[in-house]
Amino acid sequence: MQLMKKEEGENQTSITEFILLGFGDLPELQLLLFLMFLVIYIATVAGNILIVALVVADQHLYSPMYFFLGNLSCLETCYISTVLPRMLASLLTGDRTISVEGCITQLVLFGSLVTTECYLLTVMSYDRYLAICKPLHYGALMNGRLCLQLAAGSWISGFLACTLFMCLMPQLIFCGPNEMDHFFCDFMPLIQLSCSDISQITPVIYIFSFLDIVSPFLLTLTSYMCIIVTILQIPSTTGRQKAFSTCSSHLIVVALFYGTIMVVYMIPKSGTLRALNKVFSVCYTVLTPLANPLIYSLRNREVKEALINIARRAVTLIKNPN
Numbered sequence: 001m002q003l004m005k006k007e008e009g010e011n012q013t014s015i016t017e018f019i020l021l022g023f024g025d026l027p028e029l030q031l032l033l034f035l036m037f038l039v040i041y042i043a044t045v046a047g048n049i050l051i052v053a054l055v056v057a058d059q060h061l062y063s064p065m066y067f068f069l070g071n072l073s074c075l076e077t078c079y080i081s082t083v084l085p086r087m088l089a090s091l092l093t094g095d096r097t098i099s100v101e102g103c104i105t106q107l108v109l110f111g112s113l114v115t116t117e118c119y120l121l122t123v124m125s126y127d128r129y130l131a132i133c134k135p136l137h138y139g140a141l142m143n144g145r146l147c148l149q150l151a152a153g154s155w156i157s158g159f160l161a162c163t164l165f166m167c168l169m170p171q172l173i174f175c176g177p178n179e180m181d182h183f184f185c186d187f188m189p190l191i192q193l194s195c196s197d198i199s200q201i202t203p204v205i206y207i208f209s210f211l212d213i214v215s216p217f218l219l220t221l222t223s224y225m226c227i228i229v230t231i232l233q234i235p236s237t238t239g240r241q242k243a244f245s246t247c248s249s250h251l252i253v254v255a256l257f258y259g260t261i262m263v264v265y266m267i268p269k270s271g272t273l274r275a276l277n278k279v280f281s282v283c284y285t286v287l288t289p290l291a292n293p294l295i296y297s298l299r300n301r302e303v304k305e306a307l308i309n310i311a312r313r314a315v316t317l318i319k320n321p322n
Contacts (some may be wrong), residue, residue, distance in 0.1 A: 015193075018103050021096065024096060040084070041088065045077055047294065048076045050297075051292075053310075055311060058259040058309060061302060061306055064276060065127055065131070069124075071151050071154070071155075072117075072121075078274070079110075079114075079117065083286070086184065106185045109162070110185075114161075116161075117257065119154040121216065124250050125220040125227075126150075129223040170315060174194055182271060187205065231243045234295070260280045289295075
């Protein structure tokens with residue numbers, strides 16, 4: 001297998017493939033990990049597609065909150081599909097190699113989807129802020145046009161991040177080593193393998209990371225601080241519980257996503273903490289997309305009722321096809 005090639009007119013050797021070490025240090029658990037991640041992938045894709053179908057099919061879910069939830073479910077399906085299929089193939093076949101082009105493509109897609117998720121979670125928190133803190137004006141403020149604009153803005157922000165990565169990544173040269181201690185092509189492990197001068201690329205990435213990850217997080221945090229203050233001012237216990245239940249599902253997803261992603265990028269990357277870093281990476285790349293349909297289906301009465309209604313219609317059609 002050819003892993004390197006000579007650059008024309010240069011003495012430098014360029015890598016053509018990376019080796020994703022992944023969970024290769026656990027050879028006895030490869031089959032178990034494959035089965036576990038396969039079940040997670042099937043459940044995640046099926047659950048998120050089901051939520052999208054419910055939001056589209058059931059008129060009781062025609063509201064801003066469920067419109068954004070449908071967008072989030074669509075996003076999560078794409079999000080987990082950039083990481084898990086490649087990892088499943090590696091666990092099943094033992095082939096841990098990935099081409100440089102394939103690695104960069106995975107990074108670009110993953111980075112753009114993470115950016116979109118950050119903004120979409122912020123939009124959903126703003127929707128909950130208006131619903132709880134300004135209920136009398138909610139219908140007028142969160143109209144159909146604004147919903148479309150906010151959702152489109154979230155997806156466009158991901159496209160802009162994708163464009164940024166596509167402009168920066170071709171400037172990187174990889175001449176060895178080619179082993180990446182991760183289960184997918186993440187930015188920091190990839191940068192550490194580059195032979196290029198990254199002094200100009202790194203500041204740009206940090207600036208856009210602040211704009212696309214930290215800023216949405218701060219806006220989300222501000223929204224929930226206002227929500228909590230408003231809920232605490234509600235005189236009745238029943239009223240407080242009802243208000244909190246409308247945003248608790250989204251708050252759990254936000255806490256899981258931002259909590260793990262911050263630990264991953266703040267934790268030291270040396271010594272025994274590398275293994276822990278992979279565990280937290282699994283949380284925000286694999287478990288967050290799974291948590292979305294589970295939390296919204298198990299904790300949300302309207303989603304459960306919509307699912308029951310769809311099931312009844314399906315049974316009726318089967319019994320009376322004509």
